[in-house]
Amino acid sequence: MDIVDDLRRNGLRNTKCRTAILDILEQSDQPVAADRLFRELNEKDITVSFSTVYRTLEALTDKKLVTKLIIAGEDKALFEYNRMGHRHYLICLGCKRILAIEHCPLEGYEETLKKETDYVIAGHKLNIYGYCPDCQKNE
Template identity: 50%
Template sequence: KTAAVYKRRRSCYAENSEGGFRVCGSGSAGKEDRGMESEKRRGERLRRSGLKCTPRRKDVLRILEQNSQPVTAERIFMALKEEGTGISLSTVYRILEALAEKGLVLKISSAESDGALFVLNRRVHRHYMVCLGCHKMLPVDECPLGDLEKKLERETGFAVTGHRLEIYGYCRECQKARSKTNSH
């Protein structure tokens, strides 16, 4: 049983259509080796940021690494629960807050979603379009605020350290669904 859990913990998790997570991959030896490298890298990231390297912190980082979309603490908790990891939701929240405080995770507070969303800080500057229908988050390819930041710094002397932009609306699929609903 321990070996099976060990292999599952190094597998890829993807969100399924019901909002849960499914395991991708077979946990073959090559994948286990890559998983071990990734686990070492996670430990190094935690130590470099000044956080103690614990199995649960590495578990939370792993789930975030496997999701390109921002996810809630509840989704992370459910993914860990499905693989048999003994962790409470409050512990997931505490870990996420500590990771966000150290800059390893970005916390996205949105008035349109229930609670915060979390995404691994890949040190890539990114903004999102948020669908109000299905809550899908689509990355924006360019940053329209770079020139504005420079202008504000020049004009006001304000030292800009960062920004975040979220654009709200409806994705194509939700627009189609809304138009069908409104036409009936």
Template identity: 30%
Template structure:
């Protein structure tokens, strides 16, 4: 799987006229190995453990490149911090986000997948991905609010 992700990334680098570097590969591998929703800062801290010479700007720019080529997608939760998750060989999923504490739950919905395809067909698009988030208050925060009343 990692080799295929590297192939996608390297092809994109050639397409946009950038060099393939070991630092970019370390960032890619670190990112793909995690299942977390990572901010640029969080990814930077993980990358620094593997190669202390990699700077924040390199992580930031590489994350943008990973997003451009479809290996990453940005997920915006309620806290205003952009987070990223890897998309390589991941089943399409959605997020339920608590607007109180920021916790999130991933869920799958064949109905939403069908809506995406139907809308694409109606408007003559070949859909490639979508983003769907539901915001609310999680069970723990609801209980805390109820106990505070």
């Protein structure tokens, strides 16, 4: 997927900051917090303020290029590149490690629900929480 086309199609100006943010998110296999994006941008010599990073993320979220993820027990929102389809995550409550679950367990259930309720199903959000093997050992 071409990021510049993505931006253009969505009526966003192709600024360096936006492109770089999308670039980082697309290459990350994990959702990323705004402050980490801010650090990575500065490492790439893209000098922007934290509030610019945050505003850009909000704009990209509005345009549905980026998905905002709120995780229980975390005060920071995480952001991920909005790939076709969606992902679920297994989140460790101890070390906050996040594992992407490739398989969607709810696809069949959406169909069933649609038939049972006559709703048009628009989607779902699901994250699973637990303790990873390392955190279990440290208990």
